[in-house]
Amino acid sequence: MIRLGLVGIGKIARDQHLPAIAADGRYDLAATASRHAKLDGVPGHGEIGAMIAGGHQLDAVSICTPPVGRQAIAIAAIDAGLHVMLEKPPAATATEIMALADHARARGVTLFATWHSREAAGVAAARDWLRGKEIQAARIRWKEDIRRWHPGQEWILEAGGFGVFDPGINALSIMTAILPAPLLLDSARIDVPEGRSSPIAATMAMRSGDAAVDADLDFLQTGPQSWDIEVDTDAGMLRLSMGGSVLELPGGEPVTGEDREYPRLYARFTELVAAGKSDVDIRPLQLVADAFLVAERRTVAPFQF
Numbered sequence: 001m002i003r004l005g006l007v008g009i010g011k012i013a014r015d016q017h018l019p020a021i022a023a024d025g026r027y028d029l030a031a032t033a034s035r036h037a038k039l040d041g042v043p044g045h046g047e048i049g050a051m052i053a054g055g056h057q058l059d060a061v062s063i064c065t066p067p068v069g070r071q072a073i074a075i076a077a078i079d080a081g082l083h084v085m086l087e088k089p090p091a092a093t094a095t096e097i098m099a100l101a102d103h104a105r106a107r108g109v110t111l112f113a114t115w116h117s118r119e120a121a122g123v124a125a126a127r128d129w130l131r132g133k134e135i136q137a138a139r140i141r142w143k144e145d146i147r148r149w150h151p152g153q154e155w156i157l158e159a160g161g162f163g164v165f166d167p168g169i170n171a172l173s174i175m176t177a178i179l180p181a182p183l184l185l186d187s188a189r190i191d192v193p194e195g196r197s198s199p200i201a202a203t204m205a206m207r208s209g210d211a212a213v214d215a216d217l218d219f220l221q222t223g224p225q226s227w228d229i230e231v232d233t234d235a236g237m238l239r240l241s242m243g244g245s246v247l248e249l250p251g252g253e254p255v256t257g258e259d260r261e262y263p264r265l266y267a268r269f270t271e272l273v274a275a276g277k278s279d280v281d282i283r284p285l286q287l288v289a290d291a292f293l294v295a296e297r298r299t300v301a302p303f304q305f
Contacts, residue, residue, distance in 0.1 A: 002273065003030040005051050005082070007073055008064035009037040011150070012087060016116070017064055020262035026270050031056040048073050052080045060110075060273065063087060068160035071096040074111075078103050083110040085269045089169050090114075092160045094282050094289050101280040111278040112269050115173035119264040120244030121257020126231075127178040129249060134234040135179060135211040141228045142171045143221035146200070152305050156198065163190075163198030165288045167227075168217040172284040174229060174244050181209035185287055188295035193303035200303055204291055 004027050006013060018039075021027050031043045033051040038044030045051040052058065060083035063073055067089050074091075077084050084104065090113035091097040097113060104111035117123070144167055146156070155161045162169065176183050185206050190199035204215040211232075227243035236250025248254040272279055 001028055002026060002083075002270065003028050003057055003059045005031045005033065005048075005056065005058045005061040005077075006064065007033045007048055007051070007061055007077075008066075008087075009034040009039065010064060011153075013064040016262040017062060017087075020266050021062075023263060024266050024270075027266065030058055048076050052076065052082075058082055060085065060269070062269075066155045066161065067092040068155070068158075071100060074100050075103060078107050078109055078111070081107065081109060083112075083269075083273050085112045085265070086114060088113075088115050088173070089162060089166070089285050089288070090280070090282070091285070094285050097280065097282050097285065101278065104278055108276075110269075110272045110276070111280055112265075112272055113280045113282070114265050114269075115170070115177075115281070115284060116261040116265055117170035117173050117244050118177045119261040119268075120174070120240075121259070122240050122247030122255065123174055123177060123244045125247055126238055126240055126244075129238060130178055130231060130233065131180060133180075135181070135208060136232040136234065137211050138175070138179065138208065138213040138229070138231045140168075140171045140175065140204075140213070140215035140217075141226050142168050142215070143218040143226040145221055145225065146219040146303075147305060148225075154305070157193070157196045157200070157303065159197040161198045162288065163192070163196075164200055164202050164217045164219040165198075165291070167219070168202065168215065169284045169288055170243065171215065171217075171227070171229060172287050174240065175208075175213065176281075176283040176287070178231070179208045179213075181211075183208050183213060183283070183287065185290040185294065188291040189298065190291065190295045191298050191300045193301060194299050195302055200300065202291065202295070204287075206287070 191201040206213040
């Protein structure tokens with residue numbers, strides 16, 4: 001049994017983490033830390049220091065706060081000898097997450113930088129099917145409604161909030177997992193609303209081996225939402241849709257799998273803790289950082305929630 005502390009009780013924690021924890025008999029949610037919320041029946045604290053000092057005999061923490069400021073929270077947990085699971089993106093910068101990985105290694109605790117979209121039902125099968133194929137081109141179309149999925153979350157358009165790359169990094173996490181050759185960025189464009197710091201839309205021109213890979217990210221999609229990846233190969237086109245939960249192979253019908261992304265993450269965390277290992281893959285975060293470095297920046301119309 002892992003006695004777990006949950007840090008941050010926002011939308012993602014309520015929608016995904018809490019149900020996954022409750023359904024996994026290997027976890028006991030022993031305490032929470034949040035500036036703005038508490039859970040009925042669970043000891044709550046305003047910040048992680050108080051939670052650690054609260055006598056809850058914690059083994060691990062799962063951190064669901066926005067990325068800015070998350071490193072200090074993780075350091076406090078690691079210094080207390082606790083294993084740490086991080087919601088994506090794992091930190092505000094690539095340097096922060098690498099420093100956290102070094103710190104966890106030095107303290108002998110597990111650090112798990114999660115990418116929940118890699119646990120979507122079709123992703124592993126897509127990776128296996130692409131192995132040995134000639135990749136000719138690939139496309140990402142990741143378009144969703146910020147007002148629906150992040151209602152009133154002003155932080156996401158502030159500096160360090162990632163903007164449209166907060167969902168877009170999910171697509172990059174899938175692509176870096178399924179493509180056999182490294183994914184490299186050539187150019188990008190970001191559209192930043194007047195008076196904001198992070199983009200509301202972006203495009204990326206990348207390559208994997210000799211194959212062109214382009215991404216079109218949009219945070220203003222109304223109506224049906226688009227979370228689609230297509231990969232052209234010498235054996236036909238593979239398509240992942242609905243965030244990776246639906247897989248369509250050449251000549252076949254779309255196959256939809258059960259949504260178990262977060263239960264799989266917590267199962268993986270259990271395995272890592274038991275094995276005394278960490279899992280920290282920063283490639284999706286590096287691609288976002290590269291986009292901010294090289295992107296053409298355009299100022300677009302103001303945005304209000």
